[in-house]
Amino acid sequence: MEYFIELFFSGLTRGSIYALIALGYTMVYGIIQLINFAHGEIYMIGAFTALIVTGVLTYYGWPHLAIILIAAVLAIFYSAAYGWTMERIAYKPLRDAPRLSALISAIGASLFLQNYVLLAQTSDFLPFPSLISDFAFLDPVSNLFGTTDFLIYTTTGVVMALLTFLIKFTRVGKAMRATAQDRHMAMLVGIDVNRIISITFIIGSATAAIGGVLIASHVGQINFFIGFIAGIKAFVAAVLGGIGSLPGAVLGSLVLGWTEAFFTGYVSSDYEDVCAFVILVIILIFRPSGLLGRSGVQKV
Amino acid sequence: MTLGEIKKSLLAAAWFMFLTFPIMVIKVNTIQKTVEWHWERLLYVAVGGFVFSFLWRYFLRRKQGGRRPAAPVETDEPEAVPAFQRLIHDRRFAMPALVVLGLFVLVFPYLFSMYQVNIMTTALIYVVTGLGLNVVVGVAGLLHLGYAAFYAVGAYTYALLNLHFGVSFWLALPIGAALGSVFAVILGFPVLRLRGDYLAIVTLGFGEIIRLVLENWNDFSYGPSGIANIPRPKFFWFDFSLEQSAVFIYFLMLAMVLLTVFVTNRLKDSRIGRAWIALREDEVACQAMGIDIARTKLSAFVMGSAWAGMAGVVFAAKTTFINPASFTLWESIVILCIVVLGGMGSILGVILGALVLILLPEYLRAFSEYRMLIFGVVLVVMMVFRPGGILSEVRRTYLFKEGLSKDGSLS
Structure with a gap:
């Protein structure tokens, strides 16, 4: 039973991290129906920025708390900037092109960003400094989950609540929903669609960066390739939950996280990644609209 | 090449310099706790960004210009095929x-x-x-x-x-x-x-x-x-x-x-x-x-x-x-x-x-x-x-050579 609970919490951690990446995926997909292949790379860039900033500031002997805050803020900022720039270059000129073209362009952007980091930095795994000291009030449950896990759960919850609020109750959120429903109609009623899409990319990328910083401090090491597999799994999670739906992304991520945790715990850890892909294939066969998604009719 | 164009490209170059600053310039070794600075790379990014932005806008304009023909030109060719x-x-x-x-x-x-x-x-x-x-x-x-x-x-x-x-x-x-x-x-x-x-x-x-x-x-x-x-x-x-x-x-x-x-x-x-x-x-x-x-x-x-x-x-x-x-x-x-x-x-x-x-x-x-x-x-x-690639596919088209109506080319 204890083993079960342990796996439960490790699955929860995994799922929460997937959720932070999946939220951005699902938002972008909801608005322009594009699988943003490079989303995982944005997350990786967030982690790298945080690592670099912490490295530099530690070198100059700044206090821990300041380092954490500055690193997190800069990581979010830079990821958002990369997301925005990428959208301008690789996706915007293709807005009216066939979806296959946009998807290939996204693969290109992903390939470029990966190799850019590889060449500018290194291909080795870099240890990520752990700066967050353990919270005292978590001591009684420290055998179940650590401080970083706790931070991951709370951050995911807060980010999801904020995003839901943003989309449901603000003016920008309303514009986003309108753009997602019908881009041309949204344009006709005076919504600056290009601006809304840019904002979506910025928010999605910022969310991914939060995920990047958290997972980097959770796992303790990063390299240029972490974005790829995380991106794919977050995509699986987004599809599982119903792509385009925010609560769906979180639910899907948690289901995926638990499935993986129990699978590796009870069956075999060699086939961990296979498990995610098999779930994806099964979901797409039996319920392509996902757990919480609405099944739509393909329009001509 | 107008002043406005140059200004835009300069702005793009500045943006790229800013964007690539942490990843290109700073190299941190978290094990040995050393920090290397590669300032010279910033120069490459600046020049590259300037040229890139210039070419990008030029080609984008050309592409958009090419797509809008003034009036449908009547030719024998069903499609304009590159030389x-x-x-x-x-x-x-x-x-x-x-x-x-x-x-x-x-x-x-x-x-x-x-x-x-x-x-x-x-x-x-x-x-x-x-x-x-x-x-x-x-x-x-x-x-x-x-x-x-x-x-x-x-x-x-x-x-x-x-x-x-x-x-x-x-x-x-x-x-x-x-x-x-x-x-x-x-x-x-x-x-x-x-x-x-x-x-x-x-x-x-x-x-x-x-x-x-x-x-x-x-x-x-x-x-x-x-x-x-x-x-x-x-x-x-x-x-x-x-x-x-x-x-x-x-x-x-x-x-x-x-x-x-x-x-x-x-x-x-x-x-x-x-x-x-x-x-x-x-x-x-x-x-x-x-x-x-x-x-x-x-x-x-x-x-x-x-x-x-x-x-x-x-x-x-x-x-x-x-x-x-x-x-x-x-x-x-x-x-x-x-x-x-x-x-x-x-x-x-x-x-x-x-x-x-x-x-x-x-x-x-x-x-x-x-x-x-x-x-x-x-x-x-x-x-x-160029979504079609280097040599985009030429679709097989059929033409009636004789007895054409006014626009008798079927494609």
């Missing part, structure tokens, strides 16, 4: 060029070193896989990101059958193709219902599943260490020396390229080929015209995968050693790049794309590190500026 492509289709030029090319290809192994022959053979293998993927992606419009998996199926078929049962290369060739098709059917059934981007992800997932299984199932595939000492092909009972064998595989691949070109070319004009093109253009309309989408998609998958299986067998025989690391997602993406760069749907384009993408990095060794970076740029730039 180079007209040249290719001109018999007076094409025939002598083909003869010269054929002669060159035939004497190639006797003129150059074994190293060159080996590189050329690799390029030819990519030509065959590229043409196979072209059927799936270029002609039928199904984005397939797990193509390397079928290539792996072929390679492992030969390696394992030979290891356990001593099956010869010639027998393995059709078996590899058949097994590739069988796997395509297994993948095909579940994904038949999916549309474009979902399909891309499922094929990607399938490709990764196959690679991960090969990597982890030690008893079956000997895991990450792979299988070594795979015999080279024999020609009846001749035993070749190493050098002769390389030349032999070269000619073998040449024959296979010719076969592939012939088959795919004939297929494209056949009933099923036209169904594939219709599927690519519009799935719903295609269904409405009474084409069985499921069967058409499946046939495209099976065709493409059969070629990958065959090319895999040759690959195993050529390198004599295989392991799962040769069949990663990047392999699939390289093959996809070949198809996209060369021109989706165009056979000549794909051949050209394969030769450019495989031979150039070999001869530009100094840039081999930047290969993947450049591939990424190529994919984006091609999609934005």
Whole structure:
């Protein structure tokens, strides 16, 4: 039973991290129906920025708390900037092109960003400094989950609540929903669609960066390739939950996280990644609209 | 070149400098706690960003300008075909060029070193896989990101059958193709219902599943260490020396390229080929015209995968050693790049794309590190500026020569 609970919490951690990446995926997909292949790379860039900033500031002997805050803020900022720039270059000129073209362009952007980091930095795994000291009030449950896990759960919850609020109750959120429903109609009623899409990319990328910083401090090491597999799994999670739906992304991520945790715990850890892909294939066969998604009719 | 343009480019350059600052300039070593600064890189970024922004806007403007013709011009040509492509289709030029090319290809192994022959053979293998993927992606419009998996199926078929049962290369060739098709059917059934981007992800997932299984199932595939000492092909009972064998595989691949070109070319004009093109253009309309989408998609998958299986067998025989690391997602993406760069749907384009993408990095060794970076740029730039590729496909058009009505060209 204890083993079960342990796996439960490790699955929860995994799922929460997937959720932070999946939220951005699902938002972008909801608005322009594009699988943003490079989303995982944005997350990786967030982690790298945080690592670099912490490295530099530690070198100059700044206090821990300041380092954490500055690193997190800069990581979010830079990821958002990369997301925005990428959208301008690789996706915007293709807005009216066939979806296959946009998807290939996204693969290109992903390939470029990966190799850019590889060449500018290194291909080795870099240890990520752990700066967050353990919270005292978590001591009684420290055998179940650590401080970083706790931070991951709370951050995911807060980010999801904020995003839901943003989309449901603000003016920008309303514009986003309108753009997602019908881009041309949204344009006709005076919504600056290009601006809304840019904002979506910025928010999605910022969310991914939060995920990047958290997972980097959770796992303790990063390299240029972490974005790829995380991106794919977050995509699986987004599809599982119903792509385009925010609560769906979180639910899907948690289901995926638990499935993986129990699978590796009870069956075999060699086939961990296979498990995610098999779930994806099964979901797409039996319920392509996902757990919480609405099944739509393909329009001509 | 106006002042405003320069200002815009300067702004872009400043933005790129700012954007790339942490990753390009600072290099942190978290173990030894050292920080390196590479300020000179900022200069490269600035210059690069300026030039890039300038060219980008210039080409974007040109593309948009070209798309808006003032008035429909009445010409005999149904479509404006670029000069180079007209040249290719001109018999007076094409025939002598083909003869010269054929002669060159035939004497190639006797003129150059074994190293060159080996590189050329690799390029030819990519030509065959590229043409196979072209059927799936270029002609039928199904984005397939797990193509390397079928290539792996072929390679492992030969390696394992030979290891356990001593099956010869010639027998393995059709078996590899058949097994590739069988796997395509297994993948095909579940994904038949999916549309474009979902399909891309499922094929990607399938490709990764196959690679991960090969990597982890030690008893079956000997895991990450792979299988070594795979015999080279024999020609009846001749035993070749190493050098002769390389030349032999070269000619073998040449024959296979010719076969592939012939088959795919004939297929494209056949009933099923036209169904594939219709599927690519519009799935719903295609269904409405009474084409069985499921069967058409499946046939495209099976065709493409059969070629990958065959090319895999040759690959195993050529390198004599295989392991799962040769069949990663990047392999699939390289093959996809070949198809996209060369021109989706165009056979000549794909051949050209394969030769450019495989031979150039070999001869530009100094840039081999930047290969993947450049591939990424190529994919984006091609999609934005020239979605048709280097040699975009020229659709077969039919013209009534006599008794034209005023605009009697049917296309």
